[in-house]
Amino acid sequence: xxxxxxxGKGGTGKTIIAVNLAIALLKLGKKVTYLDCDADCPxxxxxxxxxxxxxxxVSSFIPKINQEKCIKCGKCMKSCEYNSLYQIKGNPPILLxxxxxxxxxxxxxxxxxxxxxxxxxxxxxxxxxIKGIELFSGELKPSDPLSEKVISAIKKRGNNEGTGExxxxxxxxxxxxxxxxxxxxxxRAIAVTEPTLFGEHDLKIIIKVLDKMKIPYNxxxxxxxxxxxxxxxxxxxxxxxxxMLECYVEGIPIIEKYPKHQISEKILKFAKEVLKK
Amino acid sequence: xxxxxxxGKGGTGKSVITSSLAVELSKEFKxxxxxxxxxxxxxxxLFKGRIIKKEPIQASKTAILDIKKxxxxxxxxNVCQFGAIKEYGKEITIDPMKCEGCGACTYxxxxxxxxxxxxxxxYLIIKKTKKFSLVYGKLLPGESASGKVVFEAKKAGxxxxxxxxxxxxLIDSAAGIGCPVIASITGSNYVIGVVEPTQxxxxxxxxALEVVKHFGVPYSIVMNKVGISKEFEEKIENEFGDKxxxxxxxxxxxxxxxxxxxxxxxxxxxxKEKLKEFTKNVKEIIRRRFE
Numbered sequence: 001x002x003x004x005x006x007x008g009k010g011g012t013g014k015t016i017i018a019v020n021l022a023i024a025l026l027k028l029g030k031k032v033t034y035l036d037c038d039a040d041c042p043x044x045x046x047x048x049x050x051x052x053x054x055x056x057x058v059s060s061f062i063p064k065i066n067q068e069k070c071i072k073c074g075k076c077m078k079s080c081e082y083n084s085l086y087q088i089k090g091n092p093p094i095l096l097x098x099x100x101x102x103x104x105x106x107x108x109x110x111x112x113x114x115x116x117x118x119x120x121x122x123x124x125x126x127x128x129x130i131k132g133i134e135l136f137s138g139e140l141k142p143s144d145p146l147s148e149k150v151i152s153a154i155k156k157r158g159n160n161e162g163t164g165e166x167x168x169x170x171x172x173x174x175x176x177x178x179x180x181x182x183x184x185x186x187x188r189a190i191a192v193t194e195p196t197l198f199g200e201h202d203l204k205i206i207i208k209v210l211d212k213m214k215i216p217y218n219x220x221x222x223x224x225x226x227x228x229x230x231x232x233x234x235x236x237x238x239x240x241x242x243x244m245l246e247c248y249v250e251g252i253p254i255i256e257k258y259p260k261h262q263i264s265e266k267i268l269k270f271a272k273e274v275l276k277k
Numbered sequence: 278x279x280x281x282x283x284x285g286k287g288g289t290g291k292s293v294i295t296s297s298l299a300v301e302l303s304k305e306f307k308x309x310x311x312x313x314x315x316x317x318x319x320x321x322x323l324f325k326g327r328i329i330k331k332e333p334i335q336a337s338k339t340a341i342l343d344i345k346k347x348x349x350x351x352x353x354x355n356v357c358q359f360g361a362i363k364e365y366g367k368e369i370t371i372d373p374m375k376c377e378g379c380g381a382c383t384y385x386x387x388x389x390x391x392x393x394x395x396x397x398x399x400y401l402i403i404k405k406t407k408k409f410s411l412v413y414g415k416l417l418p419g420e421s422a423s424g425k426v427v428f429e430a431k432k433a434g435x436x437x438x439x440x441x442x443x444x445x446x447l448i449d450s451a452a453g454i455g456c457p458v459i460a461s462i463t464g465s466n467y468v469i470g471v472v473e474p475t476q477x478x479x480x481x482x483x484x485a486l487e488v489v490k491h492f493g494v495p496y497s498i499v500m501n502k503v504g505i506s507k508e509f510e511e512k513i514e515n516e517f518g519d520k521x522x523x524x525x526x527x528x529x530x531x532x533x534x535x536x537x538x539x540x541x542x543x544x545x546x547x548x549k550e551k552l553k554e555f556t557k558n559v560k561e562i563i564r565r566r567f568e
Contacts, residue, residue, distance in 0.1 A: 008317050010452035011288005015477070040453030041285050041481035061358070081338060081379050081393075103358050103379030142487035145424060145456030152360075173287035173452040174316035176416055176423040180374055196535040198292065202317040208418035212374070226529065227536035249506040251476045 002167040003274065004183050004215070007192040008202030010173030013222040014192045016248060017238070018170040019047045020255045020264070021190075024271035025166055026132050027255075033164030036137040037182035038172035039123060039150035045137055047251045050130035052137055057121055058153040060102035060146055064118035065092050076106035076115065098144065123150035125157050131256075134162055147178040155182070175205045183209070188277070189217040195229035203231065220270075236270050238263055278566055279446045279465040280559075281313075281494075285481030287452030289473045290501040292319045293531060294555075295449040297542035298469075299324070301556035303408040306563065307443035311434040312413035313461040314451040315399060315426040321413055323540045326406035334401050334414065336425030338378035338393040340371050346390035353382035353391060374419055398422045401429055403437070410437050424456030431460070445563065454485050462489060467562065468496035472517075474509035479516070497562065499523035499555055522562070523555025 005018040015038070022032045036044040045052055063076070063085075070092040077085040077093050084100040087093040097120050107115040123146075125138040136158040138150045151172075158167065171182040183189065189210055193203040203219065210217045224237035238244075243261055247254040255264040282295045292314075299310045299320075312320040340361075342353075347369055354362045354369070361375035362382060371382075371391075383391045399416040414430035416423050434446050450461040462468065468489045472482045482498075489496050498517045503510060504527040514521070530546035542552045 009287065009319075011286065038453075040455045040458075041287075041477075041484065043286070043477035043481065046476050046480060079380060079384070081377075101358075101377060101379060103377065103381050104356065105379050105381040105384065108356065108381055108384045139484075140455060142454055142484055143459065143491040145459050147453065147455035174314075174423070174457075175418050176316045176457070177421045178453075178455060179316075180419050184375075194532075196532050197322045197538050198317075198319045198535060201319060201322060205317055205418050212419050223532070226532035228533070229536040245505060249475050249509065 002169060002186045004169040004171055004186040004189040005192060006171040006179060006183065006189055006206055008173070008175055008206035009193065009199050012192045012194045012199055015043050015047060015170055017190070017192050017220060017222060018168050019044055020253045020267045021271055022133055022168045023131070023253050023255050024268045027268065028271055028275065030166050030275070031164045032166050032168060033134045033158060033162035034136070034168045034170065035154055035158040036135065036170050037151045037154055038170060039138040039140040039147050039154065039178065040172055042137045042139055044170055045128060045135060047253060048130045048133065048135065049251065050128050050135065052126040052128055054127040056125045056157070058123045058125055058138065058150050059119040060122045060149055061104055062097050062100045062102065062118050062120045063095060063106050064116045065095070066114045066116055067092055069112050069114035071112045073111065075109045075111065079105050079109045101146070122146045125153050127157065127161060134164055136162065148181040151178050151181040175209050180209065183213055183215060186215055189215050190220050191217050192220045192222050193231055194223045195221060195227045195231055200229070200231055236266065238266060278444065278467065278563060279448060280467045280469060281448045281450055281461050281465045282469050282471060283450040283458060283461065283485050284452065284471040284478070285454055285485035286478045289471045289478050291449055291471050293541050294469070294471050294499060294501065295447060296320060296323050296540040297552040298447055298556055298559060299409065300540050300542050301553060302445060302447070302560065305560060306445045307441060308409045308445045308447055309434045309438045309441070309443050310409055310411045311430055311446060311448045312411065313427045313430060313448050313457065315414035315416040315423045315430065315457060316451060318413040318415055320411060320449055321404060322538055324406040324411055326404045326411065328402060328404050330403040332401050333397040334399050334426050334429050335395045336398045336422040336429065337396060338380070339373055339376045339396045340378065340380070340382050340391050341394050342369060342371050343390045344368060346388045348388050350387060352385045352387065356381045356385050377421060399426045401433055403433065410441065412437065424460040427457045427460035454488050458485065459488060462492050462494060465494055468494050469559070470496055470498045471501055472498060472513055473502040474500065474506040474513060476509065479509060479512060496520070497522040499525065501525045502527040522558040523551065525551045525555060
């Protein structure tokens with residue numbers, strides 16, 4: 001079973017919930033594989049206190065223009081939907097590698113076979129064993145925009161090498177392509193929000209994405225007591241308290257540090273319900 | 278002058294900091310506020326006003342297959358670098374959520390059955406509030422091209438700024454360090470990084486600043502939620518030193534204000550004075566720039 005933890009708004013506690021849920025499932029005797037699919041800002045390893053290991057490069061195709069073969073026809077430039085090829089008339093094109101998506105259209109349209117394969121490094125994936133959890137993470141190379149490609153690489157590696165009975169997929173904030181890439185092929189999702197107008201607004205957006213992708217979901221309201229606002233349809237409410245804050249700051253899952261705390265018990269109970277479904 | 282507010286990690290308080298800057302700076306300068314979090318824009322919740330423009334943004338294209346022409350040769354499946362084309366039973370389908378609109382499939386199809394069509398990725402909205410114009414992009418849920426939507430929102434902000442003869446464009450960036458954030462940073466003059474005293478926030482601000490440095494934009498730091506961890510507050514002090522131009526205390530009244538849609542600098546929390554002090558420091562930076 002693949003369970004995604006998402007939510008739209010940043011900082012609602014997606015990773016905190018995901019990590020605690022993973023440990024709860026582990027306590028219930030399940031083998032857990034955790035995919036940290038926030039390649040922009042990976043943080044599950046920080047909360048689990050792990051150093052990332054088994055680094056693998058993620059690269060993307062970029063065209064290399066063979067100057068001798070290029071007939072300067074401009075077809076590649078015209079076909080590039082990203083405007084990453086630039087050409088001064090009578091000269092071979094120049095590539096702006098940062099905005100190249102790696103679609104290879106230029107290579108397809110080139111009539112003289114002048115476009116050869118080159119690559120740019122866009123990030124890295126990692127596989128780390130920590131506290132009984134198999135953690136797959138990734139990092140987008142700062143200044144490169146191709147987050148979703150790194151996320152696809154994390155998922156591919158996780159699906160190939162991961163041995164868990166349950167996969168936890170922790171998505172990034174937002175509701176665009178990196179989140180969609182993370183949610184793809186998930187069986188269900190937990191949408192984590194907070195009782196603020198921002199949280200409520202962004203929850204509606206992520207629910208639209210989940211509906212569009214036909215992924216069933218539950219709503220989890222984190223920090224449920226920080227305002228008087230009520231979020232409709234929540235399956236679980238987790239209050240904010242000093243112990244939770246302490247664990248958040250220190251980067252220790254509450255379920256580990258205070259297993260008898262009411263929040264830990266709520267999460268454990270929720271994990272049991274997750275297993276029933 | 279274009280100032281971007283970013284943080285890497287989400288939920289550190291970018292929108293709170295930006296709304297405070299908008300309130301305070303608009304007392305002295307003519308500003309335009311651009312909400313560049315096209316996935317989940319939030320500033321319009323805090324600033325009421327009249328929407329004067331709402332127009333679709335057509336930032337990318339999508340491939341459409343004419344199944345009557347399709348011969349099921351699967352050449353398109355093999356060239357698609359985004360895994361958007363699949364075979365279901367005896368039909369080829371293109372997943373619109375995964376299609377990047379690059380057009381590779383249109384060039385290889387021997388039956389000429391695939392065409393690229395422009396698509397609407399989101400909306401550009403311009404709102405007139407009491408003191409300033411607010412521009413925001415609203416990406417359709419799950420759409421691609423959030424970077425391009427941000428680019429369009431920024432461009433619209435620049436046009437308004439020119440028309441209104443404003444001094445300042447404030448840009449509230451999305452979380453992360455990917456394409457919408459890069460689109461926010463490019464062409465800007467100054468960055469304010471928001472950090473909270475937690476390990477994950479510090480690490481991800483560092484990653485965001487790597488992008489900022491790549492584009493060579495000067496920056497300052499504001500520490501939000503001060504009081505939740507001595508250890509990490511010290512770490513931030515040591516790491517960023519005199520780059521820090523504001524320290525905002527952790528204020529449990531802020532969620533109550535946000536639940537009512539009140540910008541925290543206008544509320545009655547313990548953070549109010551420190552938010553004001555921080556905006557004064559930003560004013561000083563702006564004045565020095567204009568001199």
